Amino acid sequence: MVSVLDRKLLRDLWALRGQVLTIALLVAVGVAVLVMSVSSFLSLRGAQEAFYAESRFPDVFAKVKRAPRTLLAQIAEIPGVAVVEGRAGGEARVDWPGAEVPVAGRVLSLPTSEEKLALNRLRLIAGRLPEATRHDEAMIHAAFAEAWQVRPGDEIAVILNGRRERFRIAGIAHSPEFVFTSRPGSPLPDDRGFLVLWANEEAVARAFDMQGAFGEVVLTLAPGASEPAVIAELDRLLLPWGGTGAYGRRDQPSHRFLEDDLAEQRTMAVTVPLVFFGIAAFLLNVVLGRMVEAQREQVAALKALGYPSFQIAIHYAKFVAVICLLGSSLGIAVGAWRGVGMLENYRPFFRFPDMPYLLPAWLPLLAAAASFAVAMIGIFAALRRILRLPAAEGLRPAPPAAFGGRVLGGVGRRLAARTKIPLRGLLGRPLRTVLTVLGIALAVPMVVLGLFWWDALDSMVELQFDRIERGDAFVALTDPRPSRAVREMTLLPGVLAAEGQRIVPVRIRAAQRSHLLALTGLSAGAELRVPRDADLRSVPIPQEGLALSRRLAERLGVRAGDTVQVEVLEGARRVHDLPVAALVEDIIGFTALIEIGALNRLMREDDLVSHVALRVDPLAAEALWQRLAERPRVAAINVKAVWLRVFDEVIAGLVLTSAVALTGSGVIIAVGVVYNSARVALQERGWELASLRVLGFTRREVSRILLAELALAVLVAMPLGLVLAQWFVGLILGARDNESYDVPAVISTATFATAALVVLGSALASAVVVRRRIDRLDLIAALKAGD
Structure with a gap:
């Protein structure tokens, strides 16, 4: 049997359905951002750990000019070394028809059988390994194969150490060493302009004059081993053979960029949801607290009828639970959907063979529990104040706010009623006004947090590619050459x-x-x-x-x-x-x-x-790239226009997903805050407004009184919101720890203006809804409610 309080709960939910929905959306925003950010980070980290473990990604890397393979046994005896593997390899150029600039490449030796590949094991996704007796077969990285639609059986021409070699592609694979692939000298992934190729050991050794020798060594460490000590001893052994300095996994280019981005994701997964969730919780606290305050007389009536405070508290707990359940369910679904979208945007950025979406059970439970907890804090703070009142006092309307000469001095006595009433509502209850203004102000940085990334990217491109790197291309030579090489290039057409x-x-x-x-x-x-x-x-x-x-x-x-x-x-x-x-x-x-x-x-x-x-000269650029590609001493050509295109394709797509999600969340918060502020104000002031109508005020005049209060709160909140937006952006970017790239805290005037217009638009839409409700106000019912 449904109890009286449960029937009241159902009536309240229906009567306040507009507010219930917008409050649930506030909860959904906080939950969705938390689930999206944390789940996408956990998915990336899980893909990394699984692939590294499966492929036995090394701990230490070193390059050497040329060292005998007999040295590998000495390296294996270094205390703390577990597994050692030497290989041959080098930079290459790829003769690939259709490429707008010459394709850079890296060629590495491959043991004659899979069992011999102890470290950096490849994940074959198509084709097979090259046959041990075939020196004209090779494997290529999946990123290049996907970008150019390459299939096993296709042929590829590669310039190795000045000699042109042709390989038939036997297989396509992923490598833990090239999760992030970029051409030499380029800071961005370029799947179309960079190729990693693995060929039989004998073929690569012959091309780079490495028979019986190695040019690179990788190794793993035993548990508890000291990486600095191993690196120091490895450097000592390799120094006579032209070693260029061993380094740990942290300094391996692909891993460093991946770790920097994961660190970025970890920071964002903590700070952004914390900001969004914290603001949503604060607004939830304010809105629910005011809603309970507006039901002061209902709570007092329940006490007068003999309902104990505990049952009344449980009734409101159920009210909050329903809202949080609606909001959390929507937030979890949207957060998981956006998390999958974020992960899809990372697929062309980080090349993992498997990148399953991970949503651990504790994450939605944590988000739902947190939303319920903060909502309960807000509602019980207000409920506690009401329950402590004697029933007789609670049944009387709350005393009007103190307002008069003490607030505005002599000016207050000269104000018209239509001006004095909204000022009384704002200044007479300063704490409530401050919370309302702060709540509206916090909607501004929520929109800015989604939009400012475009400003930051524009600033990054301008600084790096217009002001610092002012050239159109960057040519890497195979080895240091006399400075006359510069003069020779100056004479080239274009x-x-x-x-x-x-x-x-x-x-x-x-x-x-x-x-x-x-x-x-x-x-x-x-x-x-x-x-x-x-x-x-x-x-x-x-x-x-x-x-x-x-x-x-x-x-x-x-x-x-x-x-x-x-x-x-x-x-x-x-x-x-x-x-x-x-x-x-x-x-x-x-x-x-x-x-x-x-x-x-x-x-x-x-x-x-x-x-x-x-x-x-842009008109001669294409011919120039081809002419440079034919020069044997040119190792790679990096073109700024290609950098910018890759930047737009890769980075912009990644930012777009996040920006749309955050901007949408900010808009929802703005609408939710302003609409609920207006609706609660109408609920609190219904008796006064009905009285004014009876005294002869028109609907327009009554609406103007209430909406003037909202307008004043919005106007005060806007500059505060803009200041908070700059502070929040600085706070989030200051928490980053990223070596690969720096995001400046730049917010354009257009972004500030857009955020302000969104909040003002939300206020205008809310005003229209509230005005319609004032027009439909039942005067008799409103006046009876105050008796």
Whole structure:
């Protein structure tokens, strides 16, 4: 049998269905963002861990110019080393018809049988392994195969060490070493412009003159082994053979980018849902608290009829439970749907053979329980105040807010009634007004959090590709060449300007901190790469010392004027102590710059360059790329236009999914806050408004009184919301820890204006709904409710 309180519950749910729905949407927003963010992060992390474990991804990597395979036995005896594997390999160029720029490639040796591949095991997804006796067969990475619709049996031409070789594709595979694939010198994945190819060991060794030798070594560590100790001993063994410095998994390019993005996802999975959920919880608290306050007389009537406080509290707990159940169910469904969408956007970014969507049972339960808990806190705070009142006092309407000379002085006595009434509603209950204004203000940053990513991306592109990297192309040479190579490129048709650069791998140390990166030598007065400071002013290349990126300096704990140790991981592996002469800004990766002449002197080399930046005539660009591809000393060509296209295709698609989800959530919060504020105000002021109608006020005048109160709250909330938006964006970006790229806290005027218009539009729509309800106000029922 349905009890009286349960019947009241059903009536309340129906009578307040508009508010119930919008409050449920507030709950749904918080739950959906939490489920979407956390589940997509857990799915990516789960795919990574499963693939790494299955394929036995190494812990330590090292390159060497050429070392005998007999050295592998000594490496295996290093304390802490579990499994060692040596291989041959090198950079290559791919002759691929239809490519807009020459395709860069990396070729690695493959043991003659799958059993011999102890580490970096490949996941075959099509075809088969190359036959042991066939030196013209190879396997290629799945990313390139998918981008170009390559199938087993197709042929591919590759330039290896200056010689053209043709391979028949036997199989297509995924590799843990190339989850994130990018061409040399490019910070973005480019499946169409970069190929990883595995061929039989003998064929690769012959191409790179590695018979009986290896050029790379990978290894795993035994449990409890010290990675720094193993790396130090490995460097000692490889140094006589041209070792360029061993490094751990953290510095492996694919893993580093993946870990940076996972760290980004982890931060976002905590901060963004926390912000959204916290704001939704606060608004839920405010709205439900005011709703209970509006039912003050009903609660007092129940007490007068003999209902104990506990039963009344349970009644409202059921009311909240129904709302939270509706909101949580919708939020879990939408969050899971958007989580799948987020994961799909990551598939072309990170190449895992399997990327199942993971939604652990504890996540929706946690989200639902949290929403119910915060809702109960809000409703019982208000309910407790009412239940403590004697029934006789509670049955009387709440006393009007104190308002008069004490608030506005003599001005208050000169105000008209239609102006004084909304001011009394706002200033007479300052705590409620502050909470309402804060609730409306918090709707603004919710919209901004979804939109500002476009501003950040535009700022990143402008700074990195317009102000810093001012060339049109970046040519990598197979080995350092005399500077006359720059003059030779200047003479090519279509080249408007050319500048040489010298890039060497280094490890920079400061006290106990160190970082592995490329040290770039630039000529004084370079125009095709211009370092910038925090104010975007050009920074001259220091004649003595280094210019470090601000983020790298922070990571190393140094400032301008401090000294760092630079270990060159090429040639004689010399170590130098150099001052930090300047700090510069960067967006992608960490930057270390030095004057090119000073770098060559440190290397004790002649005037050499390893890369050339070009400014190109757009009309002659296509012919120029083809001409450069035919040069045997050109290892790779990176074109800015291709970078920007990949940036738009990959990054923009990823941001779009997140931006749409967050913006939609912000709009829902804005509508929910403003609409509920207006509806609760109408519920609280129904008796007053009906009285005014009886006294002769028109519907328009009565509506203007109530809506003026809402309008004033919105106008006060807007500037506060804009300030909070900037603060929230800075808070979230400040929690990031990402070496691969830096997202600036840039919010455009258009984004601020859009967020403000969304909230104002929500207020206008709510005003229309409330105005219609005022027009349909039952005067007799409203007046009786106040008796």
